[in-house]
Amino acid sequence: MSSSYREVYDRWKSDPIGFWKAAQADIDWFVPATEIYRSDIKPYGRWFADGVCNTCHNAVDRHVDGGRGEQAAIIYDSAVTGTKRSISYAELLGEVQACALMLEDFGVKRGDCVLLYMPMVPEALFGMLDCARIGAVHSVVFGGFAAPELATRIDDAKPRVVLSASCGIEGSRVIEYKPLLDKAIELAKTKPDACVIFQRSQSRAKLILDRDHDWQASTTRKAAELRAGRKSDCVRLAATDPLYILYTSGTTGQPKGIVRDNGGHLVAMRWTMSAIYGMSPGETFWAASDVGWVVGHSYITYGPLITGCTTILYEGKPVGTPDAGAFWRVISEHGVKVLFTAPTAIRAIRKEDPGGKLRAQYDLKGFRALFLAGERADPETVRWSEETLGVPVIDHWWQTETGWSIAANPIGLGMLTIKHGSPSVPMPGYDVEILDAEGRSVPAGEMGEIALKLPLPPGAAVTLWNANDRFQQSYLSRYSGYFNTADAGYLDEDGYIWVLGRTDDVINVAGHRLSTGAMEEVILSHSAVAECAVVGCKDELKGELPCGLIVPKSGINVSPDVIGEEIVAMVRQHIGPVAALKRVIAVDRLPKTRSGKILRSTIKRIMDGEPVTIPSTIEDPAVLHEIGSVVKK
Numbered sequence: 001m002s003s004s005y006r007e008v009y010d011r012w013k014s015d016p017i018g019f020w021k022a023a024q025a026d027i028d029w030f031v032p033a034t035e036i037y038r039s040d041i042k043p044y045g046r047w048f049a050d051g052v053c054n055t056c057h058n059a060v061d062r063h064v065d066g067g068r069g070e071q072a073a074i075i076y077d078s079a080v081t082g083t084k085r086s087i088s089y090a091e092l093l094g095e096v097q098a099c100a101l102m103l104e105d106f107g108v109k110r111g112d113c114v115l116l117y118m119p120m121v122p123e124a125l126f127g128m129l130d131c132a133r134i135g136a137v138h139s140v141v142f143g144g145f146a147a148p149e150l151a152t153r154i155d156d157a158k159p160r161v162v163l164s165a166s167c168g169i170e171g172s173r174v175i176e177y178k179p180l181l182d183k184a185i186e187l188a189k190t191k192p193d194a195c196v197i198f199q200r201s202q203s204r205a206k207l208i209l210d211r212d213h214d215w216q217a218s219t220t221r222k223a224a225e226l227r228a229g230r231k232s233d234c235v236r237l238a239a240t241d242p243l244y245i246l247y248t249s250g251t252t253g254q255p256k257g258i259v260r261d262n263g264g265h266l267v268a269m270r271w272t273m274s275a276i277y278g279m280s281p282g283e284t285f286w287a288a289s290d291v292g293w294v295v296g297h298s299y300i301t302y303g304p305l306i307t308g309c310t311t312i313l314y315e316g317k318p319v320g321t322p323d324a325g326a327f328w329r330v331i332s333e334h335g336v337k338v339l340f341t342a343p344t345a346i347r348a349i350r351k352e353d354p355g356g357k358l359r360a361q362y363d364l365k366g367f368r369a370l371f372l373a374g375e376r377a378d379p380e381t382v383r384w385s386e387e388t389l390g391v392p393v394i395d396h397w398w399q400t401e402t403g404w405s406i407a408a409n410p411i412g413l414g415m416l417t418i419k420h421g422s423p424s425v426p427m428p429g430y431d432v433e434i435l436d437a438e439g440r441s442v443p444a445g446e447m448g449e450i451a452l453k454l455p456l457p458p459g460a461a462v463t464l465w466n467a468n469d470r471f472q473q474s475y476l477s478r479y480s481g482y483f484n485t486a487d488a489g490y491l492d493e494d495g496y497i498w499v500l501g502r503t504d505d506v507i508n509v510a511g512h513r514l515s516t517g518a519m520e521e522v523i524l525s526h527s528a529v530a531e532c533a534v535v536g537c538k539d540e541l542k543g544e545l546p547c548g549l550i551v552p553k554s555g556i557n558v559s560p561d562v563i564g565e566e567i568v569a570m571v572r573q574h575i576g577p578v579a580a581l582k583r584v585i586a587v588d589r590l591p592k593t594r595s596g597k598i599l600r601s602t603i604k605r606i607m608d609g610e611p612v613t614i615p616s617t618i619e620d621p622a623v624l625h626e627i628g629s630v631v632k633k
Contacts (some may be wrong), residue, residue: 004414005425008275012152012428019428020047020458024263026270027306028062029053030236033263037455041240043472044483047458048263051239055262056133058270059305060096061234063089067612071282075334076122079316079326080169087122087320092129095122097232098222099130099174100616101460105222106194108160109137110235113245115159115192116291117181119143119168120315123198124291125217125301127163132243132262135235139245139257142292142594143168144175145427149616150184152248152255153544158190158466166205170619172318178205193316237633239263245465246294248400256474257401259298265403266306268429268459269298272404273307276396277338277371278412281308283572288314288327289342293595294400295374299340310499312336318345325484326359326379332362335342339367342374342594343381343395344531350381354553356388367391369411373398375597376499376517377515379420385583397423397499399485401461401475406430406452406485406498421521422496429457431499432497434490439479447500451482486516507536507544516600522574528563533590535604537582545582546571547607549627553585560586583607593617606631 003360012019025168033051039392041049069090087095108114114136118124124140131138139157141150144163154162162185163229168175178197185191196206200216207214221587226232243262247255273279285304289295304311312334313618319339327349331339350356370385370393377395385393392415407425409416416424428434432451434442442448454476478484489499492519507514516534523532531551536544552563564584571579591599594617605612606628614621 005410005416008413009426009428010039013431014427020267023148023267023271023458024048024051027053027266028058029261033239039455041469043463043476044263045455046240046264046462048239048267051263053239053263053266054132054135054234054237055243055266055302055306056096056129057234058266059129059132059302060093062088063305063308065091066308068308069093071308072284073238073305074122074125074311074313075284076313077171077315077330077334077519078120079314079321080171081315085122092126094226095219096129096133097226099126100133100220100232100477101222101225101230102196103130103136103161103216104134106161108134108136110237111137111138111241112160113139113155113157114155115162116140116175117143117145117162117164118198118288118291119165119177119200120287120313121198121200121218122167122313123163123165125313128244128291128297128301133232133234135241135247136235137242138291139247140289140297141247143177144170144180144498144594145292147180147617148187149255150180152229153188153257154184154188154192155190156255156257157245157246159192160194161284162192162195162315163198164195165215166200167203167569169202169257169315171317174202176203176205182208194223196282202386211592223489237262240462242462244297246297246400256470257467258461259463259465260403260459261462264458264460264462265302268404268457269303269306272459273303273309274407275412276408276410277340278368278410279304279307279309279338283337284308284310284312286312286314286330286334286336286339286346288318288339289311290594294403295340295595298403310334317348319348319352323358324352325348325361328359328362328364331364331367335366337366337368339369340371340373342505342596343372343377343600344375344592346370346381346385347531350384350551351551352553356384359388364389364391369394371396373405373407373423374595376421376520377423378521381417381477381525382420392418394418395421395423397487397497401483402456404457406432407499419492419496422492422498426497432491433482435479435482442490444491444493447488449610450485450487450497450499451479452485454481454483456483478535509536509544509579514546514575516546517581518575519548519581521570522571523548523550523567526563526567526570528552528558529567530554531590531598533598533600533603534581535600535607536606539582539605540557546579547583547585548581549585549587549590551589585630587625587627589626591623591627592619594619603627
């Protein structure tokens with residue numbers, strides 16, 4: 001194990017206050033914190049409590065002041081429109097200042113909320129940064145989200161202004177946002193004072209008089225005011241002031257608004273970019289995600305820009321825009337050093353190009369590492385990526401709530417041995433324990449619930465929007481003194497974490513607790529399988545039995561029945577007779593969220609013949625009918 005990682009982790013564990021006090025030196029503070037941690041602020045304490053800072057200043061202004069004005073801050077690459085644009089830090093500053101003045105003239109003040117409902121265009125980043133500049137709290141909702149879901153977020157966040165666009169583009173489909181936004185505002189009890197619409201040429205929106213405003217016209221006027229001498233300064237904010245709200249679906253149907261603060265988030269983003277991803281100022285980083293998800297917040301917008309890197313903003317898919325070589329083109333063309341994406345993106349590429357032939361068309365000589373997160377990175381996907389790319393492929397594990405990785409292989413601290421199937425080791429800030437149902441620690445190698453000893457580190461969620469008690473109930477009530485991740489797994493003898501899936505994905509077969517994730521790992525080792533999902537289906541005798549859906553690779557000529565028989569035998573051999581699969585069903589595709597997560601609970605309801613509510617986060621609802629018709633055969 002890397003002596004550097006071990007030394008750094010031990011230094012944090014022996015003196016967490018001193019560790020994060022040292023880390024704050026990489027941030028430009030108006031007033032550095034002297035009170036590094038306060039334990040008496042609910043629900044579990046706050047970091048850098050008396051510090052004064054501004055996130056936009058650290059992400060934009062300080063780099064222009066420090067001589068990086070001409071460096072590319074954002075490279076926008078839209079594979080769906082054929083558009084490319086490089087935006088320097090100096091240009092970014094001008095765009096953000098103009099947007100900030102626009103918001104201020106709409107009456108937005110420090111502490112007000114602004115909701116963004118945007119596609120993957122640079123204006124989405126401008127909107128986030130201008131909120132940070134003036135102390136407004138932004139809440140980004142994934143563009144194209146259904147109107148009722150958007151309405152619930154409007155009612156919870158109560159935004160003064162909504163920033164949106166006329167449309168988004170999903171593959172070859174143009175999705176008009178304005179009708180969805182209008183319907184959501186009609187449904188919502190809370191009405192914003194104004195909506196600002198960025199008009200795209202693919203579909204122009206009709207504006208409602210007195211409420212809607214044209215983005216381009218508004219910012220052009222504000223840019224002229226800046227040139228005439230009007231100022232747009234960064235507001236001095238308490239480190240504990242909220243930076244953003246990011247909604248994650250709640251089990252009750254009421255969305256949970258994860259709140260991130262300014263100071264802790266700044267320190268965590270800067271530290272992780274260097275220590276975990278090995279990035280230096282001036283280098284190009286690409287998180288192939290969406291600004292609507294936590295990865296987009298942390299590592300498209302804030303992490304790279306706070307560090308002084310160039311960030312890639314990609315509007316497209318891993319396949320089909322135009323082919324399965326799209327990612328390799330972007331890496332080659334823009335000099336990407338590190339790519340961060342979801343395993344499902346790599347599986348999609350592998351399904352279309354199993355031999356990795358398209359990789360050979362591109363020069364990736366400066367490319368250093370591929371990081372995977374969002375779902376379990378199965379060993380076969382990792383091995384294929386290693387062979388295809390010839391660089392370290394690093395699974396790391398984190399959640400919307402944590403904001404950055406709980407466990408990783410931190411290349412900035414020196415590479416550790418990669419164990420396929422494990423996201424490696426806990427990061428400084430995270431004291432990980434495996435607990436049984438009574439809250440007792442279990443021995444190495446034994447499965448239990450993964451819990452994080454409080455306090456959570458800087459950059460993690462500090463509460464839920466206007467719902468401290470709900471945060472306590474949702475995350476801190478199950479085990480006293482711990483944050484419950486709701487993931488199951490174990491620690492091995494070397495201290496590596498093995499995440500076996502959500503606790504909901506641990507099924508009980510005749511009294512035996514089995515991980516569906518472990519079964520999926522076996523299934524994905526079959527040479528004909530591109531993707532799979534295992535769920536527990538109802539069984540009168542044994543309570544539950546595992547059932548599997550598989551997506552065969554392109555060009556496979558073996559009968560699905562034969563593949564299914566081989567998979568059943570493989571699972572029995574590797575996990576044991578109790579893990580016998582009840583059914584293995586071949587399908588064309590799996591239901592996924594727009595961020596690439598497989599909707600296993602929805603699959604389970606289909607398999608059990610229960611009524612299915614279409615999840616608001618689903619990428620394509622038609623896939624549910626496809627699976628339902630196959631399951632009934």
